Amino acid sequence: MEPYAKMIGDAGVATGLKVLIVDDNVDAANMFAMLIQFEGHDVRTAFNGTDAIESVRTFIPDAVFLDISLPDINGYRVAEQLRQIPELGRSMLVAMTGFSNDGDLDRSRQAGFDHHVVKPADYEHVKQLLDQAACRK
Numbered sequence: 164m165e166p167y168a169k170m171i172g173d174a175g176v177a178t179g180l181k182v183l184i185v186d187d188n189v190d191a192a193n194m195f196a197m198l199i200q201f202e203g204h205d206v207r208t209a210f211n212g213t214d215a216i217e218s219v220r221t222f223i224p225d226a227v228f229l230d231i232s233l234p235d236i237n238g239y240r241v242a243e244q245l246r247q248i249p250e251l252g253r254s255m256l257v258a259m260t261g262f263s264n265d266g267d268l269d270r271s272r273q274a275g276f277d278h279h280v281v282k283p284a285d286y287e288h289v290k291q292l293l294d295q296a297a298c299r300k
């Protein structure tokens with residue numbers, strides 16, 4: 164059986180990952196999803212924390228790009244809840260936020276995030292994170 168996270172060409176860009184994007188800015192989430200889909204990934208979006216947690220019942224992502232400032236549950240709490248789901252043990256959680264001081268980075272780590280990316284995210288960096296997520300599978 165062929166793994167669905169495979170490397171293509173010499174570029175070393177992972178394809179076929181399951182990616183969840185969580186952001187209350189619908190336009191930003193949809194644009195980000197479109198870019199990641201263009202790279203060959205299966206992408207779902209959620210626009211609040213409750214929907215993000217609910218979505219992983221049927222869609223186990225390899226990577227979650229999670230906004231911190233959500234309208235219902237902040238991203239730190241969402242990350243903590245996602246980390247309690249055994250099926251997500253190998254999933255990469257990436258905080259996507261405008262918060263960038265040392266305290267914010269520490270809080271992200273404590274909540275269970277693997278990476279803390281300050282918006283606007285550099286897309287080359289996002290692709291590197293997706294490559295790392297593929298290696299975790």
